[in-house]
Amino acid sequence: MTKVELGRELSEADYDQLARMLSLVVGGKIANVEALDRFLTALVINPDLIKPSEFVPLIISGSTEEGDLIFDSTSEAEQFYGILMRYWNQIRACHQLSQTVAAARWIAARKFRAVLS
Secondary structure (H helix, E strand, O other), rough: HHHHHHHHOOHHHHHHHHHHHHHOOOOOOOOHHHHHHHHHHHHHHHOOOOOHHHHHHHOOOOOOHHHOOOOOEEEEEEEHHHHHHHHHHHHHHHHHHHHHHHHHHHHHHHHHHHHHH
């Protein structure tokens, strides 16, 4: 997957594919796309970098080994991981943008207060 593809926002088909794959995990902690969104957001805002090798097993693991996500092919696994990493990047970009906007607002407010003083 190229860098351009990793930066591309998810389509409805991508969200549907994620939902379908997550539904195959029996008894997993991340049961749907909404839970995945909350989970990835929590990881993104964490001040410590958490690598995909640390968090992906939580996404694809079921309550038992038989409940784990099993891919039918290498292509299916690549597609899932590609969509998952694009979603991770999408959430990171949104968080970084919100931090930038917040910083700009803080600077503008300080300048405004300085003008009023």
